[in-house]
Amino acid sequence: MSSLQDAVSCMDGYDPDALHVDRAREVIRGLVRPIRGTQRLFIREALGRVLACEVVSPIDVPGHDNAAMDGYALRGCSLSAHGETRLRIAGTALAGRPFEGRVGEGECVRIMTGAVMPPECDSVVMQEAVRSAGDAVIIPAGEKPGRNWRRAGEDLAAGQTALATGMILGPAQLGLAASLGIAEVTVRRRLRVAIFSTGDELCSIGTQPARGQIFDSNRYTLFGMASRLGCEVIDLGVVRDRPEALEAALREAAENADAIITSGGVSVGEADFIRPLLARLGEVLFWKIAMKPGRPLAFGRIGDAFLFGLPGNPVAVMVTFHQFVREALAAMMGIDPLPRAPLIPAVCTDALRKAPGRTEYQRGILSEEGGHREVRLAGAQGSGVLRSMACANCFIVLEHERGAVRAGETVSVQMLD
Numbered sequence: 001m002s003s004l005q006d007a008v009s010c011m012d013g014y015d016p017d018a019l020h021v022d023r024a025r026e027v028i029r030g031l032v033r034p035i036r037g038t039q040r041l042f043i044r045e046a047l048g049r050v051l052a053c054e055v056v057s058p059i060d061v062p063g064h065d066n067a068a069m070d071g072y073a074l075r076g077c078s079l080s081a082h083g084e085t086r087l088r089i090a091g092t093a094l095a096g097r098p099f100e101g102r103v104g105e106g107e108c109v110r111i112m113t114g115a116v117m118p119p120e121c122d123s124v125v126m127q128e129a130v131r132s133a134g135d136a137v138i139i140p141a142g143e144k145p146g147r148n149w150r151r152a153g154e155d156l157a158a159g160q161t162a163l164a165t166g167m168i169l170g171p172a173q174l175g176l177a178a179s180l181g182i183a184e185v186t187v188r189r190r191l192r193v194a195i196f197s198t199g200d201e202l203c204s205i206g207t208q209p210a211r212g213q214i215f216d217s218n219r220y221t222l223f224g225m226a227s228r229l230g231c232e233v234i235d236l237g238v239v240r241d242r243p244e245a246l247e248a249a250l251r252e253a254a255e256n257a258d259a260i261i262t263s264g265g266v267s268v269g270e271a272d273f274i275r276p277l278l279a280r281l282g283e284v285l286f287w288k289i290a291m292k293p294g295r296p297l298a299f300g301r302i303g304d305a306f307l308f309g310l311p312g313n314p315v316a317v318m319v320t321f322h323q324f325v326r327e328a329l330a331a332m333m334g335i336d337p338l339p340r341a342p343l344i345p346a347v348c349t350d351a352l353r354k355a356p357g358r359t360e361y362q363r364g365i366l367s368e369e370g371g372h373r374e375v376r377l378a379g380a381q382g383s384g385v386l387r388s389m390a391c392a393n394c395f396i397v398l399e400h401e402r403g404a405v406r407a408g409e410t411v412s413v414q415m416l417d
């Protein structure tokens with residue numbers, strides 16, 4: 001028995017012909033591993049990439065004790081216990097220009113937000129609270145020592161982890177690295193994903209479809225979804241339903257990519273034709289998943305690459321990518337924690353047909369007004385109807401056990417982006 005078979009056959013509730021969505025996700029998650037290979041990049045080039053080594057702060061942030069407000073820095077012991085306090089202004093501390101003198105008792109320093117606190121001071125009284133009196137200020141009763149004083153290292157101390165391994169570097173992460181004086185980071189190399197479409201009926205955009213042919217759209221949705229995730233996409237075009245053509249495409253894909261995503265050819269009628277081919281090239285499981293759309297799915301390995309054989313129907317491709325492939329690719333990219341769109345409750349304004357015993361993903365439009373979330377259908381729900389997919393901003397996720405939904409019931413939705 002082969003390793004993939006071994007891994008699944010001892011699993012509770014594993015039935016390849018009626019596989020629960022959660023089980024399929026579990027099998028896939030249990031098998032994929034982060035790729036090796038890293039790059040050093042200037043932080044600007046690292047936008048959207050995955051951090052391969054944690055970034056440890058070389059400095060304290062803030063680097064020195066400073067003022068949290070515009071006002072007057074003083075020694076807490078100068079404040080009188082009852083009544084007003086009069087303090088002589090000994091000088092000024094600006095951001096980037098510290099006060100160089102000494103602050104004596106009965107004195108204060110005019111200070112701006114972010115300016116270095118004179119070492120003798122432990123409090124800043126905000127500007128709006130005081131009255132000026134020539135070269136002095138009058139501080140009202142009730143001001144407490146220790147206020148508006150930001151300590152060095154309060155946000156991040158030298159030696160602390162600033163950015164954790166597995167983080168995606170977004171604008172905030174670039175800014176934080178820069179604030180520490182860090183110009184370069186180590187990121188994982190890009191994940192290479194090969195995609196191709198299968199089907200004798202397909203023609204590529206830019207060519208004339210013969211009678212009965214349709215344009216290949218799956219390569220474009222897959223390109224979009226994989227690119228958005230940060231993968232490098234290798235487009236191998238349309239492959240005809242011939243074993244030699246499929247074999248050549250799969251070999252090329254496995255040699256050049258970490259993951260292979262195909263569409264079409266895994267439905268009940270067609271799977272039998274590619275099953276022996278895949279068995280020869282690697283180890284691939286064929287599943288019928290208890291879901292709609294997207295029932296047939298193939299998952300396995302060819303050489304060092306993971307294969308995701310998605311169904312051909314355009315919406316099924318997007319649903320299965322969102323539910324299984326996206327998370328698997330993210331794990332291979334080393335993203336930690338894994339991004340998974342949360343399930344958000346919303347009131348469904350349409351009645352929905354649904355049979356218990358499978359998970360359904362319907363295309364919805366979620367709107368929110370005054371804290372009230374509503375979702376309606378985005379249009380016809382056939383698994384080939386991309387139009388409603390293009391209008392949708394979410395999936396309405398109807399759980400495995402759930403039956404039909406009446407208008408006004410609460411459902412769960414998952415945002416698309």
Ligand code: AMP
Nearest residue numbers: 197199216217218264265267311312313
């Ligand atoms: P299959 O899974 O190969 O049986 O395909 C299921 C349905 O999806 C058929 O109607 C195909 O014509 C259609 N289909 C398959 N691949 C594509 C594609 N790349 N672009 C658009 N439609 C497709």
Ligand code: MG
Nearest residue numbers: 198199264265
């Ligand atoms: Mg086909």
